[in-house]
Amino acid sequence: xxxxxxxxxxxxMAGAAALMASSPVLAQAPAEPTPAASTAAPAxxxxxxxxxxxxxxxxxxxxxxDITPISMFMEATVVVKxxxxxxxxxxxxxxxxxxxxxxxxxxxxxKTDNFLENFRGARTIADxxxxxxxxxFDGNPLADMAAAATEEVxxxxxxxxxxxxxxxxxxxxxxxxxxxxxxSGLALRLSGGQQFLASVGSIGPFVxxxxxxxxxxxxxxxxxxxxxxxxxxxxxxxxxxxxATGIGLFAAIPAVVFYNYFxxxxxxxxxxxxxxxxxLLNGISRQLDKGA
Numbered sequence: 001x002x003x004x005x006x007x008x009x010x011x012x013m014a015g016a017a018a019l020m021a022s023s024p025v026l027a028q029a030p031a032e033p034t035p036a037a038s039t040a041a042p043a044x045x046x047x048x049x050x051x052x053x054x055x056x057x058x059x060x061x062x063x064x065x066d067i068t069p070i071s072m073f074m075e076a077t078v079v080v081k082x083x084x085x086x087x088x089x090x091x092x093x094x095x096x097x098x099x100x101x102x103x104x105x106x107x108x109x110x111k112t113d114n115f116l117e118n119f120r121g122a123r124t125i126a127d128x129x130x131x132x133x134x135x136x137f138d139g140n141p142l143a144d145m146a147a148a149a150t151e152e153v154x155x156x157x158x159x160x161x162x163x164x165x166x167x168x169x170x171x172x173x174x175x176x177x178x179x180x181x182x183x184s185g186l187a188l189r190l191s192g193g194q195q196f197l198a199s200v201g202s203i204g205p206f207v208x209x210x211x212x213x214x215x216x217x218x219x220x221x222x223x224x225x226x227x228x229x230x231x232x233x234x235x236x237x238x239x240x241x242x243x244a245t246g247i248g249l250f251a252a253i254p255a256v257v258f259y260n261y262f263x264x265x266x267x268x269x270x271x272x273x274x275x276x277x278x279x280l281l282n283g284i285s286r287q288l289d290k291g292a
Contacts, residue, residue: 072240077218080240083211084247090200091251097193098258105265108190111140112269116276119143125150125287128280141186141269142276148178149280153288164288172285179277186273190266194259201256208248215241 073084115137122128131137132146156163156171163171219237 069243072236072243075236076215076240076243080211080215080218080244083207083214083244087204087208087244087247087251090204091247091254094197094200094251094255094258097196098254101193101258101262105262105269108140108269111137112142112272115140115143119146122283125153125284128283129154141182141189141273145179145182145273145277146280148182149175149284152178153284168288171288172281175284176277176281179280183273183277187266187270190269191262194262194266197255197259197262201252201259204252204255205245205248208245208251211244211248212241215244 073081076084115131118131118134118137119128119142122131128146129150132143132150134143137143152175153163153171156167156174161167161171216238219241222237
């Protein structure tokens with residue numbers, strides 16, 4: 001009986017030992033550390049520091065808040081500011097010249113219509129002269145033409161020439177020359193300010209482009225100095241430069257339109273003056289043939 005108990009205890013101990021030996025945790029031997037695992041991982045390379053926005057702003061011309069045309073103008077460099085200010089002044093002068101010439105041509109056409117209405121009612125050369133020398137028509141190109149032609153006929157008559165006889169052709173020739181002399185200054189008289197409009201229209205975009213090139217060049221220099229290509233930082237400086245080209249076009253386009261418009265008005269009035277010159281000389285010739 002005692003021997004059987006001892007046998008059972010030994011069997012139990014042997015079974016427990018077998019179970020412990022078969023356990024995965026106990027069966028696995030501790031792994032020796034490998035050289036790769038034992039070597040500490042190298043420290044990560046320090047990240048490249050981002051450029052300080054304040055430094056970038058200083059490099060490209062100052063800080064920027066809300067981007068508006070006024071703020072872009074105020075933040076631009078001196079050269080770009082001078083370009084934009086000059087173009088704005090040219091634009092203001094172009095619009096002022098437009099208003100002046102519109103009033104000028106309006107008054108000129110009204111006075112011309114009134115003069116022609118009175119002139120066509122004249123029956124003699126003396127009447128023509130009286131109408132053309134009235135104070136209300138002073139400075140009107142057609143009135144000046146009529147006054148010059150009738151004065152030449154009167155001067156020939158006062159010189160004792162037979163303006164209705166042997167000297168008729170020469171008197172008419174001198175009257176026509178007097179009309180031509182007045183007409184020769186008509187285009188110059190009406191084209192005041194056209195040269196300015198032509199200049200603004202032709203060189204305005206190039207002046208604006210110069211401001212843009214200078215501004216963008218300055219912005220890229222700032223980008224190189226700040227070592228960043230952050231669009232939010234560099235875009236305002238480039239926008240300021242592009243504003244110069246925009247202002248150049250804003251000044252040039254109306255100037256070209258005004259120039260072409262007034263050229264058309266001047267040509268139309270010149271055609272009207274040519275027609276009146278023929279009408280005037282025909283009227284003088286008719287009166288001289290009648291012996292007036």
